[in-house]
Amino acid sequence: MKLKDIGEFGFIDRIAPLGSIRSDGVIKGIGDDCAVLSLAEDNYLLVTTDMLVEKVHFLLEWISAEELGAKSLAVNLSDIAACGGKPLDAFISIAVPDHIEIEWLDGFYRGMAEMARGFDVNLLGGDTTRSAGHLVINVALTGMVHRTELLLRSTAKPGDALVLTGPLGASAASVDLLRHKRIFPEEVEAPLIQAHFSPRPHVHEGRFLARSGVTTAAIDVSDGLSSDLNHICEQSKVGARVYADKLPALPALLTAAQLMNKGPLKWILHGGEDYVLLATVKRESVNALLQEANKEGIVLTVIGEVTDTGNAELVKTDGTVNALFPRGWDHFK
Amino acid sequence: MKLKDIGEFGFIDRIAPLGSIRSDGVIKGIGDDCAVLSLAEDNYLLVTTDMLVEKVHFLLEWISAEELGAKSLAVNLSDIAACGGKPLDAFISIAVPDHIEIEWLDGFYRGMAEMARGFDVNLLGGDTTRSAGHLVINVALTGMVHRTELLLRSTAKPGDALVLTGPLGASAASVDLLRHKRIFPEEVEAPLIQAHFSPRPHVHEGRFLARSGVTTAAIDVSDGLSSDLNHICEQSKVGARVYADKLPALPALLTAAQLMNKGPLKWILHGGEDYVLLATVKRESVNALLQEANKEGIVLTVIGEVTDTGNAELVKTDGTVNALFPRGWDHFK
Missing domain, CATH: 3.90.650.10 (PurM-like C-terminal domain)
Known part of the structure; x- marks a missing residue:
């Protein structure tokens, strides 16, 4: 059986039960825009992650380095936004094929840093690795929200x-x-x-x-x-x-x-x-x-x-x- | 200029200054095993992320699905360990080429969940996407450490x-x-x-x-x-x-x-x-x-x-x- 037979969401349903090992402090695990973890003093920690893959999510012929850097962070900021949160810190992993120039990467991080500055977000690390194929970017982003302000997908009511x-x-x-x-x-x-x-x-x-x-x-x-x-x-x-x-x-x-x-x-x-x-x-x-x-x-x-x-x-x-x-x-x- | 001209660590030095947008609550940004963020009540939040790329980090002919799932989490657990922390929650992004079978993915998550159980870690979500090339895995992992127990790379003393x-x-x-x-x-x-x-x-x-x-x-x-x-x-x-x-x-x-x-x-x-x-x-x-x-x-x-x-x-x-x-x-x- 291939992923196309059950789709992305079918697959998520399949793996979700595997992951729940420990329940303390976990307000929301798989299935919303962000995972929601409880912090002290009535604040929740939000964590979201998105992967952008060359030829699937973007074409290097179409998008500039600066735009791709900014967009890689923006799609994660959007998930924090959907939970009502304030974004905090981003962690960027990037698998870089040999043909990519340092100058391109500088532009990528410049675009990302400009987006980060706009929302007072740190770029705090991640992982830089070689790719034997396409360019792949993963951003993991944390955020925070007061527990009374958390927005989920599962709480809509008829009449709203x-x-x-x-x-x-x-x-x-x-x-x-x-x-x-x-x-x-x-x-x-x-x-x-x-x-x-x-x-x-x-x-x-x-x-x-x-x-x-x-x-x-x-x-x-x-x-x-x-x-x-x-x-x-x-x-x-x-x-x-x-x-x-x-x-x-x-x-x-x-x-x-x-x-x-x-x-x-x-x-x-x-x-x-x-x-x-x-x-x-x-x-x-x-x-x-x-x-x-x-x-x-x-x-x-x-x-x-x-x-x-x-x-x-x-x-x-x-x-x-x-x-x-x-x-x-x-x-x- | 290509990445091979300056190396991974040269590149990290190049991008590190870009990322520091906000300093409150950031104990350690880029440059250690984990980023360290301050939580209430004298605890720090640790965040680490590692990307594993087919043909660079692993060969599917050599490693089983279960082993790769377990190892993808293990390399991140090792970073939390190096900071003296207790691991908490993992977020898995995976870019899947068309030839991969669901059964293989089931094995991958089974291996990862067994490793997670061994260290009381939740698998709380992430991103599942198609790859037009190789298999790519990214794990982001959080952890916690009391501020008096944090271990960094930068605090060794002559005579130790x-x-x-x-x-x-x-x-x-x-x-x-x-x-x-x-x-x-x-x-x-x-x-x-x-x-x-x-x-x-x-x-x-x-x-x-x-x-x-x-x-x-x-x-x-x-x-x-x-x-x-x-x-x-x-x-x-x-x-x-x-x-x-x-x-x-x-x-x-x-x-x-x-x-x-x-x-x-x-x-x-x-x-x-x-x-x-x-x-x-x-x-x-x-x-x-x-x-x-x-x-x-x-x-x-x-x-x-x-x-x-x-x-x-x-x-x-x-x-x-x-x-x-x-x-x-x-x-x-």
Whole structure:
């Protein structure tokens, strides 16, 4: 049997039970954006790790050293953000093929350090090794969150509002555009390209949602809205209803869709690598939260609600309701 | 310029200054076996990470899934041991090529979980991704140590005794034997093969040394004695004198050397992957410590002393003294 037969998430289910050796201090093990460990004085330690593999996650012909360094840290910052935490210290492992120049690596670490500075994060070590094949990067990142502010995937409640902290689909549109070697006007291309190569992790948005006291659950949209919403549904044992006409997207994305003569919904629903946060918020508090967010320069969009059906659904613009299956990213399927 | 022009350690020196963004709570950043972060109540959090790359660190033809899983965790446990810590939680990233079977992965995690159980460590998550090339594993491991028991590389003092917690060279001898396709009697081969494929991390030895109160510095011997001793000399700004006739080695190693018609000293001094601890201990306390260790089933060997010369030296069996240069493992040189 191969990994493609059971998929990444099937495999995680398979190995998760093996790992629980000791339960003291472990608030959340496998299955959320971060592991959550209890510290003294009512703080939890968060730990997350992400691996980026050449030819799978990135192509060296497409991404610059600085962008790759920044993005390798950003995708981990996004996981800390999804747990409502403040990021602390990063540990970088890198397997380097012989053809890579030191100057490229300097750029990689420069890009990463700039991202780190933006979020007051240390780069504290790791492992540098040779690769006999592709370039592989692994970042492990710690963070901290007060136990009353921890955001998990498993605590959404029927009736909650579904909220996004930013637009969807731009990263997927950018990959589509590059794959088909399409060239569009600068004002269309630039914001899409930036979303894919220089994603901004929503750490401030995560802290805002966590501090608010009315956010019930959160996840970062890395695999794609359909997959990540289904993670919340499964782990919270709830359903969800999302309205197609409420899903936020960049104007450039809608223009690109027209120019490519296709609908934008596939990018928006299943594209992935959006690195915005999907949160559930107490219904009665959502309007006040949106106003409060605006004051801090954070744009929240209500895209639907949590239900008790056990399934994720999409309400199309014509009013028809369809099941919303997880069709986002799975490395192996 | 390529990595081979400056080596792994040259590269670490190059990137280390980039990473220090924030100093609160950081006791030790880049440059020791673990990063050390301060926790409440006089405990430090330790974090270490190691990447294992196919064709560089292991060959799938040689190592079983179970052995590779156990060893991937063991090399990280060894770093926590070198800091005197108690290991806590491991986070495993793995990039899996298409040809790998689920059954192989099950074996990998089974081996890792058995090693984890042996040291009361949780496997709490990580990242599973596809590889378009080789198999790559990254483990990030946390640990904890009371601030009075932390062991670093930078705190050895002239006059201290140099102590090893186990024999050297067996792993390197095993690789030599396999590379040359030599077949020796079972009693010679088995202990060498085991040292390479199933190393036992010296966590108990590390805790013993840390608790003793008389250990001044420690490092795990992963790159090779000559390299790791030089790390202590550089970081503690001391010298060291090691006696060739005091260096501990398995009887099987000496037999293998005879059978292969070569001296064993190259394996012992520069081989690496020994995963024993090299510690410095206050001279006046070393005899009492050796006796105490014996009671706990730990065999310590005094191999020399810390000096104020600033250089590592080897005293050969004929009494001649030579400089002991770091000729152990560097991925790029």
